[in-house]
Amino acid sequence: MSCKPKALPEPKPMGYFRIDLPEHIYQPMDTTLPFRYEQSVFAQTDIKKQKDNTLWMTLAYPDLKASLRFTCFQVKNADSLRKLMISEDKMVKFHYQKADDVQYSVIHDPESNLWGQTYEIFGKEVATPFQFWLTDSIHRFVRATLYFDETPNNDSLQPVIQYLKEDALHLINTFEWK
Numbered sequence: 001m002s003c004k005p006k007a008l009p010e011p012k013p014m015g016y017f018r019i020d021l022p023e024h025i026y027q028p029m030d031t032t033l034p035f036r037y038e039q040s041v042f043a044q045t046d047i048k049k050q051k052d053n054t055l056w057m058t059l060a061y062p063d064l065k066a067s068l069r070f071t072c073f074q075v076k077n078a079d080s081l082r083k084l085m086i087s088e089d090k091m092v093k094f095h096y097q098k099a100d101d102v103q104y105s106v107i108h109d110p111e112s113n114l115w116g117q118t119y120e121i122f123g124k125e126v127a128t129p130f131q132f133w134l135t136d137s138i139h140r141f142v143r144a145t146l147y148f149d150e151t152p153n154n155d156s157l158q159p160v161i162q163y164l165k166e167d168a169l170h171l172i173n174t175f176e177w178k
Helices: 078-095 154-173
Strands: 026-030 035-040 044-049 056-061 064-074 101-109 114-122 130-135 140-148
Touching: 035 056, 035 154, 064 154, 078 101, 078 114, 078 130, 078 140, 114 154, 130 154, 140 154
Parallel strands: none
Antiparallel strands: 026 035, 044 056, 056 064, 064 140, 101 114, 114 130, 130 140
């Protein structure tokens, strides 16, 4: 028996589980969609055509419990393109109530006939921390949003958000209209 008094339990500091993320590895994708791109080898692709000819694509990351969800619209005229762009702006503004900050980046590549915008939405409880849209300004409009299969706690998810944002930016940088 020891003469030392028993140590009282000490509270452990607040922390999060360590998330080991794989190295970024990409592969070219040329699907039935009107564009090609490079995506992560860790993403699983699912494409569905809707009755109105809108195309839905999901890049699922099962190990990270996350997905990038795409919608591809046909642009009928300049007014329909304007409405799609306004709709995207409204979708981002919806997150303002939970967001601490929103950072926009413009995509402007006339050589590739590619224009668009990325939105990085910061905040602990923001449901979709990264979104973007791309257009050729004449025929097509693609929007994508990052979702998690968990209740948002972006403090603990930050390494995963950053990892998936890098994948999304790589996809944008390799994006080509057919």
